[in-house]
Amino acid sequence: MSRRYPPLAHHFLSLGQQYSAAKLGMWLFLAQEVLFFSGLFMAYAAFRYFYPETFLAAHEHLNVTLGATNTIVLLTSSLTMALAVRAAQLGQNKQLLINLALTFLFATTFLVIKYFEYSHKIHLGLLPGKFYSAHEHIPGQPALFFGLYFVMTGLHGLHVLVGMGVIAWIFIRGLNREFGPEYNTPVEIVGLYWHLVDVIWIFLFPLLYLVK
Amino acid sequence: MLGLGSFWLPVDASSTTQYVDHLFNFIFLLCTLFFILIVFVTVLFAFKYRRKSASQRTSPISGNHKLELIWSVIPGVLLVIIFAWGFRDYMSLRVPPRDALEIRVTGVKWAWSFTYPVDGIVTTDLVVPEGRPVKLIMVSQDVLHSFFVPAFRIKQDVVPHRYSVVWFEATKTGNYNIFCTEYCGTGHSQMLSQVKVLSGSDYQDWIDRGGEEAGSAGRSSVDVGKHLYKKQACYTCHSIDGTSGVGPTFQGLYGSKEKLESGDEILVDDNFIRKSIIDPGADVTEGFPPVMPTYKGRLNDKQITALIDYLKSIGTDKVKN
């Protein structure tokens, strides 16, 4: 088994130090992600407080079935990601690659479903701000609700896209058999990231689709 | 002007100043005391323990819990007192008396206008009686502004689509500056007006005259228009010397033909000017941004006529001759 990168970088004293540093770094990065989205959640809270009737009426125009399907898809992808991490730790390279491929596939499914949802909204004119042109009557300020909908799910979608990128990256490294019981940090931190993307959706789904 | 008020604070011309000045002076005293203490001790130590030889011994002290407790608790207690005092007086500043005279204030880029509960009185300076609480109900027509009268120690942001309130009770007749203190663009520092505090009887006379300034009777309409051109801050966008600003210059405008954004050509006459003041977005001259706010409700008919007369006086005919 030949590796292109020496697993221990020059400035660390031990593999253990290197591993725990990478993991702490990732947790901190996730903390800033949470704060990043928390700004949006605060905006959501403020506008829901200002216009409760809008949120109640506007959420009827979101497709709960598709939203719920996407929730299940993402939850399953979290499971396959967890299995991939486990496989890497046990040195089961084939299992690792299969599970990463599955996770990637679920992520794609998620985005495809999201695409259909988006195009339906665009078709109906249920759009943010000045682009809002729907004929249905929604009381209050529906343009704000759909503004929130598109910004929140859009930024989440962007995170899914980034996630697919890094999953593809560790998949390729997996093809080169770079991971094993003694070195699997990249798989683990990508896993952490992917779980966060999942958790954010777990909050977005009820807040946007299940207002009642 | 330096002679007025104390060194630190401007003149004091309202009952509301008591809610600021006493606390200001208290904090000032306290801070001066602490500052002198800090600097005195620093200088004393710096002098006394200056390095006299390279091998000078130093003390092993690395803390003293008693001392640290003292200098945490004493400032802590003082700060709580200042907090409570500040909040109490702030509530007094916020809540206007019930019987206050209500005047509506509009902030717009870059002028203030004041609408009185009496029909038809709209002014660019705030005229108020002495010794009577006044409540201002304020709104902005565009961006954020902030209404500040240093002599009264009052300040409140003026926000679009939301009313904000501020109150005062003037205690001295005279003129006092109104500043806009929320940055609002090009003319921010020109967004000045005055509070004119009149005695009760002078104020009543002023109301009876329909808000005209004393001695203004018999002024020509052109003069009134010229005055309004300044007071309504028309000059921040429209020059009278031919230079092009945010909007077209007024020099030679009246009687000329202007090309509109729509491609039509239009003669600048009384009706066009009137329409442009009331509904500026309707016909925009080519090459200029559609940014002028409406003056509907901020100018009465007489004032609009005066502005038309003023423009006429510097219109095409006059410029040519």
Place this chain on the structure above:
Amino acid sequence: MNYLTAKKGFKSWLFTLDHKRIGLMYLVAVLSFFFLGGVFALLVRAELWTPAGDMFTADMYNKFFTLHGAIMVFLFIIPSVPASLGNFLIPLMIGAKDVAFPRLNLLSWYIYVLGALFFFYTLLFGSLDTGWTFYTPYSSQTGTSVISATLGAFILGFSSILTGVNFIVTIHKMRAPGLTWGRLPLLIWALYATAVIQVLATPVLAITLLLLVVERAFGIGFFDSTIGGDPVLFQHFFWFYSHPAVYIMILPGFGIISELITVHARKRIFGYNAIAASSVAIAVIGFLVWGHHMFVSGQSSFASMVFSFLTFAVAVPTAIKVFSWVATLYRGSIAFTAPMLYALAFIFLFSIGGLTGIFLGAIAVDVHLHDTYFVVAHFHYVMMGGTVIAFIGGIHHWWPKLFGRMYNEGWARLGCFLIFIGFNLTFFSQFVMGSRGMPRRYHSYVPEYAIWHQLSTIGSLVLGLGLVLTLVYLLHSLFWGKRAPHNPWGGESLEWQAATPPIEFNFTKQPVVTSGPYDFPEIEQDRS
């Protein structure tokens, strides 16, 4: 062979992973922006020499003060101490070979450069006239290049976040054997607290600026009251970051002062635990005081009350620090070197800056003082009198370690004196005109304030002169300065055990720590 000469050529700098070289590249970058921001400041002061707006047009003036603020905040003062001195010193002071993620560190620098490019674009195309605070709805309407500037600040934010992540991990995981938390130099504690704020507050700024961008680009309306949005909401979002950001700016300054005073007075710090804990306390409470920027914005009285109370709560740990520094001087051996002079100037100036904050925290008094020059003077006393003075003091203190050269002490003292005098003249007069009612961001003003503005403008020239002088003798020392000894001030923390200038991986053998950072040999043995 030191880190400056270990590798040769332009490329060896552009692709370096050495924290010391990255720190130096940051130092050059932030000081360049300090200069640029300073030029805009002088232009602003020049216009204000006379009451009439006669030197520049109002629009030009508005751009000048906006660019001064935006450049100073986003490109200079936020990255200043942490990214330059912090980068250079953290691994050295904790006995590590490098920061935890050297490649991430280099990436942060490039992200910083990218953000700076966005600002250059803004400067050249359309400029910016919103004030550095980008308040809506003005910022969503003005014709200047708001999108490029906000994207620039957004990108700079990520540079700051990544630096913060890197530092926290480095301080947690890379300390030398024996270097317990209780033995960390206080600069490290301060940079640690700073990094926590960088990581947790900056993303909120990022989302705020992103929302402003979509507001302008797509009219999404979150901050537009004509379609039900709320312009004041923007202020809450903005200050949720930008108040903690004030502590990102000042905490590293506190850290530097703790180092300068102890080393140049040969004393243990007075109340190590209190100073370290107060850094963390300030970082935590600092998240909860943003509403004190909004006492007259129309927020509820209850909210104002809470924010005012918490603001005073943050004042206590700050006061503790100042008292502790003064007490540290007691029975010391005080050398009036340039770093010590800067530390003493800091105590003087920062005390004024901190104490005048009490005026602004008291809600009723703030109603009068808000958005006047009193506020301008207050935050310049804290930011410039505090952070920048500490930064310059720190540069003098670690200059020998950075470059292996000594500067001329005489010129350094003169520079410090000019900066001190010029600074006070510039900004003390602003307190007076501010409390007398002079609003900030005014292109022209009523003549009664002229005398204060003129004093301020004269002061700014003296201040500028002092700063230029400092730059000149420092640059001069690079080529003609005396070779610096290994440990010119007799510091006890680990960076002074490294070679001068340090070698590429800092230490020839892994240092082991057995005593505190301020256990100087001159200290008498404890008799107890």
